[in-house]
Amino acid sequence: MSVTQQQVLDALAKVASPRGVALTNAGVLSPVTVTDGKVFFSINVDATEARAWESVRAQAEAAVRAIPGVTVAMIALTAERKPGPAAPPPHRHAHGVSPVSAHKPPQSPASPMSKQSEIPGVAAVIAVASGKGGVGKSTTALNLALGLRDLGLRVGLLDADIYGPSVPRLTGIREKPQLNDDRKMIPIMRFGLAIMSIGFLVEEDTAMIWRGPMVMSAITQMLRDVAWGALDVLVVDMPPGTGDAQLTLAQNVPLKGAVIVSTPQDLSLIDARRGLAMFKKVNVPVLGIVENMSYFQCPHCGTQSDIFGHGGARHEAERLGVPFLGEIPLHMSIRTTSDSGTPVVESEPNGAHAAIYRAIGAKVRDQLKGAIAAA
Ligand code: ADP
Numbered sequence: 057m058s059v060t061q062q063q064v065l066d067a068l069a070k071v072a073s074p075r076g077v078a079l080t081n082a083g084v085l086s087p088v089t090v091t092d093g094k095v096f097f098s099i100n101v102d103a104t105e106a107r108a109w110e111s112v113r114a115q116a117e118a119a120v121r122a123i124p125g126v127t128v129a130m131i132a133l134t135a136e137r138k139p140g141p142a143a144p145p146p147h148r149h150a151h152g153v154s155p156v157s158a159h160k161p162p163q164s165p166a167s168p169m170s171k172q173s174e175i176p177g178v179a180a181v182i183a184v185a186s187g188k189g190g191v192g193k194s195t196t197a198l199n200l201a202l203g204l205r206d207l208g209l210r211v212g213l214l215d216a217d218i219y220g221p222s223v224p225r226l227t228g229i230r231e232k233p234q235l236n237d238d239r240k241m242i243p244i245m246r247f248g249l250a251i252m253s254i255g256f257l258v259e260e261d262t263a264m265i266w267r268g269p270m271v272m273s274a275i276t277q278m279l280r281d282v283a284w285g286a287l288d289v290l291v292v293d294m295p296p297g298t299g300d301a302q303l304t305l306a307q308n309v310p311l312k313g314a315v316i317v318s319t320p321q322d323l324s325l326i327d328a329r330r331g332l333a334m335f336k337k338v339n340v341p342v343l344g345i346v347e348n349m350s351y352f353q354c355p356h357c358g359t360q361s362d363i364f365g366h367g368g369a370r371h372e373a374e375r376l377g378v379p380f381l382g383e384i385p386l387h388m389s390i391r392t393t394s395d396s397g398t399p400v401v402e403s404e405p406n407g408a409h410a411a412i413y414r415a416i417g418a419k420v421r422d423q424l425k426g427a428i429a430a431a
Pocket residue numbers: 186188189190191192193194195196222296348349384385386387388390391392394395
């Protein structure tokens with residue numbers, strides 16, 4: 057039996073709002089999307105009202121989840137600050153609310169949202185980020201996760217690249233996550249990793265149109281509403297770039313550190329510098345920089361050519377005083393294995409590339425040892 061939009065609206069009509077009318081009559085709902093038992097919408101209110109609406113969001117979510125046939129309910133509360141003198145002072149926003157401001161991410165690193173998004177059983181959450189798209193961030197995130205796995209760690213991968221989730225392609229995962237008895241999503245197990253991607257839940261173009269606050273809300277929910285189990289490291293493949301959505305994410309996900317992926321070209325390094333600045337701003341330690349597509353390695357003769365002026369990221373890391381984690385060549389087999397759903401660390405475990413990713417993994421693990429041991 058498929059769930060209809062009308063069923064969702066009927067359920068929401070039974071939820072009261074702080075405006076004294078039913079939620080459906082309060083003028084705050086975005087269009088409701090229902091695809092294949094998965095329900096998505098947002099409740100859009102002003103930042104000054106946000107506290108009063110958090111419980112409404114929770115009630116709306118419970119009401120939607122109670123509809124037979126609903127497998128996923130993602131309901132975002134977006135709190136936009138109206139510009140102008142009437143806007144509340146920033147601290148008004150900092151108590152007991154989970155909404156995200158569209159214009160200004162919450163300023164305190166100890167915001168209650170970060171508490172809310174802590175994940176029981178997960179020792180260390182780390183981000184893999186890049187200043188721009190197409191530098192091989194997702195390929196690096198997955199192969200790094202596999203490298204950490206090879207070191208004997210229990211590892212998860214969350215594809216938070218909501219604008220273009222590529223983990224379904226990189227892993228070949230086609231199935232949808234099921235719900236457990238607590239109605240949490242069970243991550244898909246592949247290559248010994250617990251994997252979750254927004255791409256398992258929505259079509260790629262649905263994800264593309266989400267606004268910043270909804271992105272954050274969806275990602276927070278993927279962290280909270282997934283039964284990750286006991287993990288040493290959860291690798292988060294971040295959306296590329298350093299805009300507001302990324303900054304809010306970096307601030308509100310309880311990150312133990314971040315790995316920045318860059319190519320050697322100057323432009324990409326400038327973007328990587330922005331990434332470093334972003335994590336610094338929100339007090340997330342940068343575990344190091346990875347130079348991807350560092351040099352071209354001929355698939356036939358193995359000859360190395362520095363077509364992009366190899367080594368820029370290493371110098372940049374030295375200059376900025378952050379660790380340099382390693383160089384990954386531009387190699388055909390990294391691309392083909394990646395794009396066929398059989399990442400190189402998995403399909404060529406004894407090859408040179410797998411060794412590079414494992415060495416990067418070891419440097420990351422060494423920096424996380426304290427957190428892993430404490431857990
Ligand atoms: P991003 O996440 O930064 O957008 P992807 O990881 O999706 O980038 O990689 C973009 C493309 O580059 C993919 O086709 C991928 O297979 C390829 N790629 C990534 N790293 C390498 C590499 N070291 N050598 C060859 N191809 C690579």
